[in-house]
Amino acid sequence: MPKLKLVKFDTSFSYKGLKTFDCSHEMINHFVQKSLKKRVKKYLSQAYVLLEDDVFVGFYTLDTFSILSDIFEIEQKPSGLPPIVPVIKLGMLGVSKKLQGQGIGKRLLRDAMLKVVQVANLAGCAGIYLLAEKDAVSFYETLGFIRLKEEEPLPMFLSITKIIGSMDETN
Numbered sequence: 001m002p003k004l005k006l007v008k009f010d011t012s013f014s015y016k017g018l019k020t021f022d023c024s025h026e027m028i029n030h031f032v033q034k035s036l037k038k039r040v041k042k043y044l045s046q047a048y049v050l051l052e053d054d055v056f057v058g059f060y061t062l063d064t065f066s067i068l069s070d071i072f073e074i075e076q077k078p079s080g081l082p083p084i085v086p087v088i089k090l091g092m093l094g095v096s097k098k099l100q101g102q103g104i105g106k107r108l109l110r111d112a113m114l115k116v117v118q119v120a121n122l123a124g125c126a127g128i129y130l131l132a133e134k135d136a137v138s139f140y141e142t143l144g145f146i147r148l149k150e151e152e153p154l155p156m157f158l159s160i161t162k163i164i165g166s167m168d169e170t171n
Contacts, residue, residue: 004104006111009040009047009059017056023094025133031092032059045091048111050104057096060108062115065089067129071148071155078126078159087129087157088116109143113163120160127159 021032039045039061050058065088069081090112095104116128131153132140141147144162148155 003053004057005051006108007049007051009036009049011037011041015049015051015056016054017096021056021094022097023058023100024097025094028092028094032056032094036061036092048108048115050095050108052096052099057099058094058104058108060093060112061091062112063089063091065129067148067155067157072157073148076146076148078161081126086123086125087127088119088125090128090130105139106143113158113167116160117163117167125160127157127161127163129155129157132156 018036019033022029036045036047036059040047045061045063047059047061049056064086066084066086069077069083069085072078072081090109093105093108093112095108113128116125119125128145130140130145132145132155133153137147137154137156140156140158143158144166145156145158148157
């Protein structure tokens with residue numbers, strides 16, 4: 001049985017499999033191979049890497065971000081939001097083709113949610129924001145994300161109160 005571990009991305013480390021990472025999504029593959037290290041090095045993103053026997057097999061990135069409160073549909077708008085809403089953006093998430101369909105993406109997202117709760121406790125944020133490709137929308141909806149506007153890629157949001165509530169349910 002391969003051993004999986006999740007670690008904070010270290011720009012000084014050379015990860016086996018990073019340059020050949022393939023999650024079946026060309027834009028994400030290109031990002032990992034060409035931009036991930038640069039973004040983290042410049043503190044534009046923070047990344048967490050999933051290793052299988054020390055080989056790069058998955059990752060996600062988090063960025064500080066803000067959205068305008070008018071992006072929410074009236075019926076889904078959380079009450080009391082300021083005009084500019086602080087959020088953490090899930091910039092990218094990818095799992096190697098060979099590990100897809102095993103719940104790894106959900107595990108990575110759960111870890112991201114834990115980190116968002118930590119940020120909310122330190123500095124405040126309203127939740128997680130992301131831009132979902134069409135084929136990933138249902139994945140995020142099953143985890144409680146709501147659609148914000150009908151455009152592509154689709155902006156989606158999960159409030160900090162729902163994240164904390166989901167953490168309480170699983171503990």
